[in-house]
Amino acid sequence: MATRKETGERKAILAQAIRREYRSGTLAPGEMLPPVRALATRYGLSKRIVNDELQKLAEEGWLRTIPRVGIFVREDLNASRRFLDHAVVVLTAAERPHPDHRQSGWLDHVPSGALREIHQRGLHSVVLHPERLCGEVIERLAVEQPYGVVIPEMDVAVMKEYGELLRAQGVRVVMNSNDPQLELFDRVSSDQAQGAYELTIWLLDRGLRHIRLLWMGDCDTSYWSRERRIGYERALREAGIKPFEDIVAREMQGPNGLVAALKPHLTQGDVLEAILAPSDGFVSDVAGACRVLGVHPNKDVLICGYDNYWQDLASLGHDAPRPVATVDKLNEDAGAEAVRLLLDGSGETTTQNRETAPVNRVIPPRLVVVPQ
Numbered sequence: 001m002a003t004r005k006e007t008g009e010r011k012a013i014l015a016q017a018i019r020r021e022y023r024s025g026t027l028a029p030g031e032m033l034p035p036v037r038a039l040a041t042r043y044g045l046s047k048r049i050v051n052d053e054l055q056k057l058a059e060e061g062w063l064r065t066i067p068r069v070g071i072f073v074r075e076d077l078n079a080s081r082r083f084l085d086h087a088v089v090v091l092t093a094a095e096r097p098h099p100d101h102r103q104s105g106w107l108d109h110v111p112s113g114a115l116r117e118i119h120q121r122g123l124h125s126v127v128l129h130p131e132r133l134c135g136e137v138i139e140r141l142a143v144e145q146p147y148g149v150v151i152p153e154m155d156v157a158v159m160k161e162y163g164e165l166l167r168a169q170g171v172r173v174v175m176n177s178n179d180p181q182l183e184l185f186d187r188v189s190s191d192q193a194q195g196a197y198e199l200t201i202w203l204l205d206r207g208l209r210h211i212r213l214l215w216m217g218d219c220d221t222s223y224w225s226r227e228r229r230i231g232y233e234r235a236l237r238e239a240g241i242k243p244f245e246d247i248v249a250r251e252m253q254g255p256n257g258l259v260a261a262l263k264p265h266l267t268q269g270d271v272l273e274a275i276l277a278p279s280d281g282f283v284s285d286v287a288g289a290c291r292v293l294g295v296h297p298n299k300d301v302l303i304c305g306y307d308n309y310w311q312d313l314a315s316l317g318h319d320a321p322r323p324v325a326t327v328d329k330l331n332e333d334a335g336a337e338a339v340r341l342l343l344d345g346s347g348e349t350t351t352q353n354r355e356t357a358p359v360n361r362v363i364p365p366r367l368v369v370v371p372q
Contacts, residue, residue, distance in 0.1 A: 012170030014043045014053050018062065019145055022073060032070040033063070060143075084144035087124035088339060090114050091151045091162065095127045104332050105280065105309030110152040110176050113335025121343070123147070130158060138165050148172035148342040152335065156181050174338045178360065179223045186358045188338045192224045195327035195365040197231030199276055199304050202325055202367060204239050208273040208302065211236070212265065214247045214286065216258065219278050228306075232276065247275075258289040266295050273301060280305035280313065283323050297321050298372065308368050321372075328366040337361055 021027040033039070033054075040050045054071055057063045065071050092111035101108055111127075118125040126146065128137070141149070149166055151159050156179045163173045163185050175182050178189030196213075203211050213232055219225055233243040249261035265272040277286050283305050287297035297303055298321045305323030341361055 030075045084146040087146040089126045089149040103309040105307035109331040110335040113332035117336035117339040142169035150338045153177045174342045190329040192227035193231035196228035198367040200235035211274040280310040
């Protein structure tokens, strides 16, 4: 027997599927729906619940019933469309990139890519601020029935909370994250393992062997750090090298914590040859710690970044050597792909494909070798 939550999800899927089939042309104005018994079997619902849901759709103006004949899509449905019938909602605090964020490595380029794709498809876009979202707004969205909501990466607890609320109201959601807490949602994510793999291969091709991942603060506990570790290890093992332990600097205030973490690897024994920093923004700190230890950054030890926003750092007050290489996650493409996934319907969850859903589309990253 289905739980109350499962029944609620199936009810939402039934109404959502009818609306989507109309928009895609699968259901035409005036066309008769399958019998209630067939719909009940398809969606794992009782006939009573199916009848209740179809009645709600009739009240919204989508359907009409001819007694002893059947249930039909209204012929005049075009005239009864909702305000957001051709709209995609993007949940973001930044509808356009910050003026100093010219490179696409910043996360605010994800919603920018989503909005660009929406407009290229000739659809309306609606931007909602996550701090202003509430139950009343979500209920209104369910009534208006946009194509769905794209949620770019932000605090994972916020993403999960709003995603569950929206989905419970029958609104389709696509996330931009591969956090395991969001694995029940359709999502688009960057291939972090491939990015770390390509960085490591690039260093190995230059004859370097002692290469380590560096984490600062608590970023070594994130899902993306675990994914990068997988790519890093794969590259080293392919080269016949046993992967090294990560370097972790928990102390983030001032250079002392990072200096203490790097000192054993830069001044003793088998000296470190290359560092994979968490992001381009940490290269400045890593280079400063190297100088304190009497090591020339990007000469005695190569420093790789990630995310590809190093060119913007000078205007933000960072004075340090640029990374020798970094990885572009193609955030604009990720935002656009989230919209494509939302619109093409391939991630639709029904009782027939529940085992294979949800969809996770992975964006291959691009290795960027930085001129020195």
